[in-house]
Amino acid sequence: MTQTPRARTIDVQTFINNHRFSPFQWTIFGLCLVIVMLDGFDTAAIGFIAPSLIGEWGVSKPALAPVLSAALFGLAAGALSSGPLADRFGRKRLLVVSVLVFGVACLASAFSTSLGELTVLRFVTGVGLGAAMPNAVTLMSEFCPDQRRATLTNTMFCGFPLGAALGGFLAAWMIPQWGWRSVLLLGGVTPLVLTLLLLLLLPESVRYLVAKGRPVERIRAVLARISASAADAGSFVMSETKQVAPGKSGLGVVFSRSYAVGSLMLWLAYFMGLVIFYALINWMPILFKDAGLAPRTATLISALFPLGGVGAIFFGWLMDRFNGNRIIAVGFALTAVAVYTMGQTAGSVGALVLVVLIAGTLMNTAQSSLPALAAGFYPTQGRATGVAWMLGIGRFGGIAGSFLVAELSRRHMSLSGIFTVLAVPGLIAALALLVKQFSHPEKGSAGASSRGEALGH
Secondary structure, three states: OOOOOOOEEEEHHHHHHHOOOOHHHHHHHHHHHHHHHHHHHHHHHHHHHHHHHHHHHOOOOHHHHHHHHHHHHHHHHHHHHHHHHHHHHOHHHHHHHHHHHHHHHHHHHOOOOOHHHHHHHHHHHHHHHHHHHHHHHHHHHOOOOHHHHHHHHHHHHOHHHHHHHHHHHHHHHHHHHHOOHHHHHHHHHHHHHHHHHHHHHOOOOHHHHHHOOOOHHHHHHHHHOOOHHHHHEEEEEEEEOOOOOOOOOHHHHHOOOOOHHHHHHHHHHHHHHHHHHHHHHHHHHHHHHHOOOOHHHHHHHHHHHHHHHHHHHHHHHHHOOOOHHHHHHHHHHHHHHHHHHHHHOOOOHHHHHHHHHHHHHHHHHHHHHHHHHHHHHOOHHHHHHHHHHHHHHHHHHHHHHHHHHHHHHHOOOOHHHHHHHHHHHHHHHHHHHHHHHHHOOOOOOOOOOOOOEEEEO
C-alpha cells in the first residue's frame, strides 16, 4: 500500500548516518570552526602581548597574573552557565549571544588604559568565549554521523590551538608595527562580523529540536537541507544509546548515578590539561626570554606549541574506531614526558624548537580530543551541559596554571624545575581517563551508533 504524503517517520540520527555529509553540514562545520579559532586566538593573545604590557605599563611579572587569568575566570563562568541554558533554550541562541559578547568586550579591551581596566574587560571577554566553545562543540557533534563524529568534532576543535598559534604569529608581526592594541582590535572586530553570519546561516540542532518537541515543519526544513528525501516525513524520532529519566535537566543528567564518576574524571582530565596549556601559552614567551632568547625568537618558538593541535584529527580517526578513553590517556602520558624534556633543552634553540613542537602536538592532540569524548559520553538531554561543565570546570586548571608559574617564578625555581612540575598534570589526566574507562567501560568508539529509546513526536 502506498504511503500518504508526509506520513513517513524518520529517526534523525539514522537519517544523518545514511546520507553523505552535505554542503549544509560543512557550512555548520566552518562556522563552528571559526568560533573555536577565535576562542583560541583571543584566549592566547594576552600571553603574547604580556611582554609589551610589562614594557609599556612598567608592571612586574607576578602583577600580570590577574590579567592573564581574568579571561579564564570568565571562561569558567560562561561555560558553567551556558550549558544548562543551551539545553533549555537552544544551541544557536546561546552561540549568537556569546560571540557578540566576546567580540564587543575584546574590542573594548584594545582601548584599556590600566591593568585593572584590562582585567575587567578580559573577564567579560572570557564569559562570552566560555559560553561559545561548548555550544559550538555540541551543535557540531549533533549534526555529525555516528561513524565520523569524533573525527569531525576533533577537526573542528583543532581551531582552538590553530587560533592560538595564529595569535602568536600575528602578534610577532603586528606588535612591532602597530603595538599590542592592534592584536585585540583584530580579535574584537572579527567576532562581530561572525555574529551576522551566525544569524543568517546557522541552524538550530536538529536533535535538540526533536528532544524539545519543536514543530515538525521546522525539523523537516533543517533535515531537507541535508537531503531532499526528508521532505515527505510526517514525524521525527530520536534514539539514545544511554537512557535517562524523561524530563531530567541537563545538570540532573551530568550528576546522575549513571554519569557522575565519568563526569568527575572528564573534569579532572580537562583541568589538568589546561594547567599545562595555559601555564605554557601564557608564560613561555617570558620564560624563554629570561633564559636568554631574543623576544621575537621566544614568541615564535612559543607559537609552535599550540600549532601541534592538528594531531587531534588523527586521534579523532582512532576514536571513531577504537577506545577513546585509552587513546587519549596515552596522549597525556606522552605529554608528561615531552613537557619534562622541554625544560632540559632550553639551552639549544634548534632542540627547543623540535621539542616544543612535539610537546605541543601531543598535549593539544589529547586535550582537543576531550570535547568529542564528552559529546559521545552524554545523551542529547544533557550533552550541552556535560560538555560545557567539563570545559568550565577545566578552565580553573588554566587559572591554576597561570598562578602556578607565577608562584614558581617568585620562588626563583629553575626553568627545568618549572617544566618538571608542569609534567605531573599530564600523568594525572591519563590516570583520570583510565578510571573513567574502568567505571564506564566502553568497548566501541566515542561515536558509537545511537540505538535505544526513541524520542519524538
